Amino acid sequence: MMATKTDISTLGEFGLIRELTKGFENRNTSTVRGIGDDAAVIGPIHAAVAGAKNPDAAATGATEGEDHLLLTTDMLLEGVDFDLVYFPLKHLGYKAVVGGINDIYAMNGTPRQITVSIGASARFAVEDLIELYEGVRVACEEYGVDLVGGDTGASVNGLAISVTALGTATHARITYRNGAQLNDLICITGDLGAAYMGLHLLEREKRALAGVDNPQPDFGGMEYLLERQLRPRARRDIIEALEQADLVPTSMIDLSDGLASDLLHICRSSSCGARIYLERIPIARQTYAMAEQLNADPVVAALNGGDDHELLFTVPLARQEEVARLGGVEIIGHIVRPEAGAALVTPDGSEIALTAPGHK
Amino acid sequence: MMATKTDISTLGEFGLIRELTKGFENRNTSTVRGIGDDAAVIGPIHAAVAGAKNPDAAATGATEGEDHLLLTTDMLLEGVDFDLVYFPLKHLGYKAVVGGINDIYAMNGTPRQITVSIGASARFAVEDLIELYEGVRVACEEYGVDLVGGDTGASVNGLAISVTALGTATHARITYRNGAQLNDLICITGDLGAAYMGLHLLEREKRALAGVDNPQPDFGGMEYLLERQLRPRARRDIIEALEQADLVPTSMIDLSDGLASDLLHICRSSSCGARIYLERIPIARQTYAMAEQLNADPVVAALNGGDDHELLFTVPLARQEEVARLGGVEIIGHIVRPEAGAALVTPDGSEIALTAPGHK
Numbered sequence: 001m002m003a004t005k006t007d008i009s010t011l012g013e014f015g016l017i018r019e020l021t022k023g024f025e026n027r028n029t030s031t032v033r034g035i036g037d038d039a040a041v042i043g044p045i046h047a048a049v050a051g052a053k054n055p056d057a058a059a060t061g062a063t064e065g066e067d068h069l070l071l072t073t074d075m076l077l078e079g080v081d082f083d084l085v086y087f088p089l090k091h092l093g094y095k096a097v098v099g100g101i102n103d104i105y106a107m108n109g110t111p112r113q114i115t116v117s118i119g120a121s122a123r124f125a126v127e128d129l130i131e132l133y134e135g136v137r138v139a140c141e142e143y144g145v146d147l148v149g150g151d152t153g154a155s156v157n158g159l160a161i162s163v164t165a166l167g168t169a170t171h172a173r174i175t176y177r178n179g180a181q182l183n184d185l186i187c188i189t190g191d192l193g194a195a196y197m198g199l200h201l202l203e204r205e206k207r208a209l210a211g212v213d214n215p216q217p218d219f220g221g222m223e224y225l226l227e228r229q230l231r232p233r234a235r236r237d238i239i240e241a242l243e244q245a246d247l248v249p250t251s252m253i254d255l256s257d258g259l260a261s262d263l264l265h266i267c268r269s270s271s272c273g274a275r276i277y278l279e280r281i282p283i284a285r286q287t288y289a290m291a292e293q294l295n296a297d298p299v300v301a302a303l304n305g306g307d308d309h310e311l312l313f314t315v316p317l318a319r320q321e322e323v324a325r326l327g328g329v330e331i332i333g334h335i336v337r338p339e340a341g342a343a344l345v346t347p348d349g350s351e352i353a354l355t356a357p358g359h360k
Numbered sequence: 361m362m363a364t365k366t367d368i369s370t371l372g373e374f375g376l377i378r379e380l381t382k383g384f385e386n387r388n389t390s391t392v393r394g395i396g397d398d399a400a401v402i403g404p405i406h407a408a409v410a411g412a413k414n415p416d417a418a419a420t421g422a423t424e425g426e427d428h429l430l431l432t433t434d435m436l437l438e439g440v441d442f443d444l445v446y447f448p449l450k451h452l453g454y455k456a457v458v459g460g461i462n463d464i465y466a467m468n469g470t471p472r473q474i475t476v477s478i479g480a481s482a483r484f485a486v487e488d489l490i491e492l493y494e495g496v497r498v499a500c501e502e503y504g505v506d507l508v509g510g511d512t513g514a515s516v517n518g519l520a521i522s523v524t525a526l527g528t529a530t531h532a533r534i535t536y537r538n539g540a541q542l543n544d545l546i547c548i549t550g551d552l553g554a555a556y557m558g559l560h561l562l563e564r565e566k567r568a569l570a571g572v573d574n575p576q577p578d579f580g581g582m583e584y585l586l587e588r589q590l591r592p593r594a595r596r597d598i599i600e601a602l603e604q605a606d607l608v609p610t611s612m613i614d615l616s617d618g619l620a621s622d623l624l625h626i627c628r629s630s631s632c633g634a635r636i637y638l639e640r641i642p643i644a645r646q647t648y649a650m651a652e653q654l655n656a657d658p659v660v661a662a663l664n665g666g667d668d669h670e671l672l673f674t675v676p677l678a679r680q681e682e683v684a685r686l687g688g689v690e691i692i693g694h695i696v697r698p699e700a701g702a703a704l705v706t707p708d709g710s711e712i713a714l715t716a717p718g719h720k
Contacts (some may be wrong), residue, residue: 005485017484020493026506028472030528033508040508042473042526070431073509073524075477079516110386113402117435117522125365126379133380146386148393148400149433152377156439162522164433166402168390244412258533 009033011166014265027093032068036269037177039072039167066110068174070167072103079106082130086202086217089128091230092161093135099256100165101143102234102309106254108242109169109236113148114140117162119155124325132161140342172249175313180251180270182312187249189238189328190257191282193298196305197290198222198229207342222336224286233308241326258306261356264342266314271339274354276333279347303344304356372720374625394430397537397631398430398614399527408572424469426528438518441649446562446577449488451590452521459616460525461503462594462669464612468602471594473508474500477522479515492641503594512574533608535673538612540630541639544674546693547683549598549608551642553584553658554621557650558582558589561643564654584646592669594652609673618666621716624702626674628719632704635699636693636714639707663704664716 011019033041044067076082076096093116101111113185118137120129123139140147145165202221209215219226242249251270253262258283267274284300291298314335315323323329333345343351371379381395388676404427435454436442444452453476461471476496480489500507505525561582569575579586602609611630613622619641627634643658651658674695675683683689693705703711 005487008480008482008484008486008489010487013512016486016489017510021507021510022509023494023497024500026508027504028506030690031473031506031508032508034473036507040473040475042508063671066506069526071473071475071509071524072476073433073511073522075479075511075513075520075522077513077515077520079478080514113394113431113433115400115433115524117433119435119437119520120686122368122370124368125369126368126376127365129368129376129380134383137383140384146388146389146391146394147381147384148386148391148402149395149431150377151433151435152373152380153435153437154440157517160435160437160479160520162433162435162553163523164431164475166431166526208716242662290620311557 004258007087013358015360028203029314033176035036037110038103039109041107041174042069044068053105063324066168066170068169070104070107070109070169070170071343072100073162073164074103076101077160083206084159084350085206087132087230088133090299094139094229095135095232096161096163097139097145097234100163100182100236101145101167102254104167105235105239106136106252106311107167107169108173108239108248108252109167111129111143111145111165111167113146113166115149115164116147117151118151119160121155121157121159126157142183143236173243174250175252176264177182177253180266180272180335181315181316182272182335183317184250184339185277185317185320185323185331186263186274186314186333186335187323187329187331188255188259188310188312189235190310191284191287192255192310193301193305194225194228194249194284194287195232195307195309196301197287198225199307200294200296201225201290202229208253222290223344224284224287225290229307232307234309238311238326238328240270245326247315247322249315252311252313255308255312256306258304258356259355260303261358262312264354264356264359270335271338273336274333274337274342274347275336275346280330282330282334287347293351303326303354364712368543373718376718378541385440393536396462397467401427401467401534402431404428412593418599422481425683426530426663428529428531428534430464430467430469430527431524432460433522434459434463435520435522437520443465444519444564445566448589449491450495453492455590455592456498456521456523457496457499457505458592458594458669459574460523461527462614464525464527465595465599466612466671467527467529468599468608468612469527471505471525472526473526474508475509475524476507479510479513479520481515481518484519496514503555503596504718533603535609535612537611537626537628538628538629539611540632540674540675540695542632542695543677544610544695545677545680545683545691546634546636546674546695547622547689547691548615548619548672549595549689550668550670550671551644551647552590552670553647553661553665554585554644555592555667555669556661557647559667560656561585562564562589582646582650584644585650589667594666595671596670596687598671598688604688605682607675607679607682609675615648615668615670616666617718618664618716619672620663621666621673621718622713624675624716626672627702631698632697633696633698634693634702635696635705636678637705640690640692642690663714
């Protein structure tokens with residue numbers, strides 16, 4: 001922790017993860033996929049043991065029925081990931097769970113169990129934590145997930161929350177980031193940038209009302225943005241619609257870091273390029289309105305804002321009509337050869353290379 | 361977060377957990393055991409789905425082979441759970457993993473996969489985190505565990521670490537906290553109080569050397585205490601020995617909060633009382649020596665110090681000889697009727713009721 005060392009920001013988040021985990025080897029045959037996707041994939045449990053004698057056990061394990069497990073974990077820290085000045089504790093508990101289970105959906109699986117750990121400083125009372133857990137409970141109920149464990153302790157400063165989600169998946173339906181193919185259609189659910197604009201609205205009102213007694217923030221007409229920031233939904237509906245349509249995406253990722261960053265993940269994992277079209281990116285009317293008020297670019301909010309909790313996925317070109325019938329899904333572009341890179345195409349036909357802070 | 365609320369400390373850690381989780385219901389039949397043990401128990405994966413049609417699927421699922429999963433999670437926060445003034449980052453990474461996998465062993469299972477999340481403030485450099493992950497890597501290698509995921513982010517203050525461990529277990533061998541029976545023998549592995557005394561030694565040297573350039577702490581003769589605090593081992597050897605002896609404990613718990621607290625967990629879960637004998641509690645020579653230097657009571661260190669990372673378990677009286685043959689296990693008492701409560705018996709025959717801060 002002395003000088004002459006390398007600042008973490010020089011590597012970017014994903015470069016840092018690669019650096020930290022490069023010396024690790026997997027030993028259990030049940031580890032189908034480790035680091036590098038929305039969730040780890042664990043093969044049939046028997047394979048973990050059988051594998052000791054037969055290294056192919058995981059590969060030859062049952063491939064029908066929901067026999068694979070998905071495991072993902074997220075940590076949220078006060079002051080970095082949330083601000084309790086405007087984030088109600090109940091919503092925070094709900095959102096923390098949604099973040100975890102949306103990672104399970106992003107693998108095309110079903111969330112089953114979660115654990116929630118909290119570290120809270122002395123400024124939190126029992127009633128505060130009950131409020132937080134009420135949000136956890138509501139999310140568990142809505143998504144049919146069981147709270148099965150956790151850890152409760154003290155913290156020196158603020159609140160820390162860690163959520164782990166465990167899900168199940170059918171082997172043949174598991175969708176990784178690395179399966180996108182040339183000419184596949186790039187699809188997204190919902191609209192983008194609204195959660196980011198909601199955050200800016202909340203920050204603006206926080207600044208405006210700092211020190212005011214009994215503050216009355218002005219959110220008139222912007223409730224949609226607040227809901228997207230404070231109470232995002234996990235896209236179970238889309239996962240169920242995909243299954244009913246017998247459609248398995250070739251790749252999928254949870255839109256949490258912004259469209260640019262998450263599409264770059266798919267391109268890197270799938271060794272491909274991408275073209276997305278500016279005019280096809282779904283942006284809500286209120287996102288435009290808020291961007292105008294704040295003198296911000298709504299497209300930048302969509303590309304780099306993050307926190308959308310929507311799904312980004314690819315499907316073969318031949319499935320275009322079925323995708324259109326899903327409802328709530330927009331086709332925003334297609335996969336191209338890797339040499340072409342990932343770019344946004346503007347209405348005049350010019351291309352802007354996609355970049356994101358975490359990718360260096 | 362205003363006044364007139366209930367301070368968290370009034371409930372105790374375990375009372376708080378009960379309060380926070382009392383409104384939760386389990387919906388997935390694969391959830392065999394949720395909150396309230398060292399790890400959650402998840403039944404055969406197929407049962408999660410079959411259960412939708414047949415609620416008994418989990419109960420009637422396969423009971424041979426390692427077909428059950430164990431899931432546990434722990435969060436460590438700087439300033440509460442560790443002090444980087446004397447805790448080397450590599451050891452911290454190692455210890456964080458050991459804490460997680462020892463919870464899997466405490467269920468009589470085999471750890472398979474872990475996730476590690478970190479939140480680090482700007483004072484940490486890439487090299488610091490590499491050191492931390494080197495400790496994680498060594499622990500993974502020693503215990504045959506795969507690092508399969510995690511989350512890497514920023515923190516406002518200090519370092520936060522969250523470890524989730526996933527393990528497998530044979531249904532018939534899973535050992536809960538709630539199976540202790542009248543007259544069962546109470547057994548512990550290793551010796552107690554050393555990690556706590558190691559912590560006090562490190563704290564003493566930290567105070568003595570505060571502000572000194574190039575400090576040379578004096579640990580002469582107390583290396584064992586430091587090792588117990590800084591590099592605890594998970595007790596895989598005992599779990600393997602139990603299996604070889606075809607011995608399934610009736611109850612078991614990881615000794616992390618101190619013998620008193622952890623024995624009270626077994627008594628509460630198993631609805632029983634306990635008598636343990638002062639002169640049978642294994643305390644290392646160096647623990648006695650350090651306690652003398654610090655004018656502290658080594659028995660208090662054993663009962664309430666915590667951080668021992670040993671196993672506390674019960675076996676039927678009839679298995680006494682087999683337990684003795686295991687090696688490294690001490691029989692320190694026996695289970696009594698619930699009305700008799702849990703107490704420590706001193707050499708003169710008087711009884712001291714066991715209490716622990718987390719239990720209120």
